[in-house]
Amino acid sequence: MTASARFLEQTLASLTSALPRWSSVQELIENRLQPSHHGDMPRWRKALDALPTPDAARLELEDAFRLEAQLNNPAALRQTLMELHPWRKGPFHIGDVHIDTEWRSDWKWQRLSKHLPELAGKRVLDVGSGNGYYGWRLLGAGAASVIGVDPTLLFVMQHAAISHLAGEELSAHNLVLPLSLEDAPVGDEEFGVVMSMGVLYHRRNQQDHLQSLLQHLQPGGLLVLETLVTPDGVDLIPDGRYARMRNVWCVNGVQGLIRTIGSLGCSDVRCVDTTVTTTDEQRSTDWMHFESFEHCLDASDPSRTIEGHPAPRRAIILARKQARAKDGQLAESPETS
Ligand SMILES: C[S@@+](CC[C@H](N)C(=O)[O-])C[C@H]1O[C@@H](n2cnc3c(N)ncnc32)[C@H](O)[C@@H]1O
Structure with missing residues (x-):
């Protein structure tokens, strides 16, 4: 069986055994990964099918994604993985091959992970998971399983490649599905943690997005x-692009966002980190050779975007979904779940 066929088979088997109700989206997943679904899919599948299966690999996930493996031909592996360019989220270390991605996603992980509670036994939903980088790091931090959803098929194929190299045993616990949040079946509040990183500002109706996230949360x-948040606490609705991005609908003020989340039935809502993005954290590399963040800033004043808005700063907000009392009223939530 080819690696791409195996990826699909394993993804569906792991998904339906973990979340039987999600078998309703099985056909959607299969269809989206068919060669006919995207012009580049045949090339991506060919790359996946050309990957080696490394011998005696040891996977380190706590401090980084690092697969210690003897590669017979690192140059060939690099070339094959380059078929899946651009690599935006990472980095991944695979033997002697270092996928130096556009984003230092490990920096965001460091900012986030120190605020996460005990993850042992938890099932996590990662909405807008990209290529599944955070899923690996969540497993490294003790999560039982991670389901990522992302409609960008290239990122799903990158995840398929990394999963193939990482081996089936661990990959069964970190899935990336070619779905958007709106495709995901709702009903049983199946997740102990729901993450949405880098998605809210792309949503035209932010309240709907937040409510959908909460529908999946226990x-x-x-x-x-x-x-993305503003420095002055006032919502920014860009008239046109923001940092060259076409589809940014709202850059939020933190306090307003905290109030909105609280009004949707959450307690303990807090901002645990605010960081201004730098050209060290997001930049062009050999693995993402298009223009990157430095071209989004005003060359004479990097505190401004090229359109004159405040330069991107990103906040991490945590909240607890309140437990529902028997009479349907919201009650204070327990500290664990
Ligand atoms: C800016 S990237 C963020 C990736 C990653 N979460 C991170 O923080 O680095 C946004 C991702 O969300 C995905 N996305 C966009 N709309 C989505 C939706 N409705 N449901 C799920 N994912 C979505 C995009 O394909 C993209 O990979």
């Missing part, structure tokens, strides 16, 4: 929201 569960 009472008492943790919501992790990471998004």
Whole structure:
């Protein structure tokens, strides 16, 4: 069986055994990964099918994604993985091959992970998971399993490649599905942690997005929201582009966002980190050779975007979904779930 066929088979098997109700989206997942679904899919699948299966690999996930493996031909592996360019989220270390991605996602992980509670036994939903980088790091931090959803098929194929190299045993616990949040079946509040990082500002209706996230979260569960925020606390609705991005609908003021989340049935809502993005954290590399963040800033004043808005800063907000009392009223949530 080819690696791409195996990826699909394993993804569906792991998904339906963990979340039987999600078998309703099985056909959607299969269709989106068919060669006919995207012009580049045949090339991506060919790359996946050309990957080696490393011998005696040891996977380190706590401090980084590092696969210690003997590669017969690192140059060939590099070339194959380059078929999946651009690599935006990472980095990944695979033997002697270092996928130096556009984003130092490990820096965001460091800012977030120190605020996460005990993850042992927890099932996590990562909305807008990209290529599944944070899923690996969540497993390294003790999460039982991670389901990522992301409609960008290239990122799903990158995840398929990394999963193939990482081996089936661990990959069964970190899935990336070619779905958007809106495709995900709702009903049983199946997740102890729901994350949405880098998605809210792309949503035209932010309240709908937040409500959808909460629909997947167990009472008492943790919501992790990471998004662009303004320095002055006032919502910014860009008229046109923001930092060259076409689809930014709102850059939030932190306090207003905290109030909104609280009004949707969450307690203990708090901003645990605010960081201004730098050209060290997001930049062009050999693995993402298009223009990157430095071209989004005003060359004469890097505190401004090229359109004259305040330069991007990102906040991490945590919240607990309140437990529902028997009479349907919201009650204070327990500390764990
Ligand atoms: C800016 S990236 C953030 C990736 C990653 N979460 C991070 O923080 O680095 C936004 C991601 O959200 C995905 N996305 C956009 N709309 C989505 C939706 N409705 N449901 C799920 N993912 C979505 C995009 O494909 C993209 O990979």
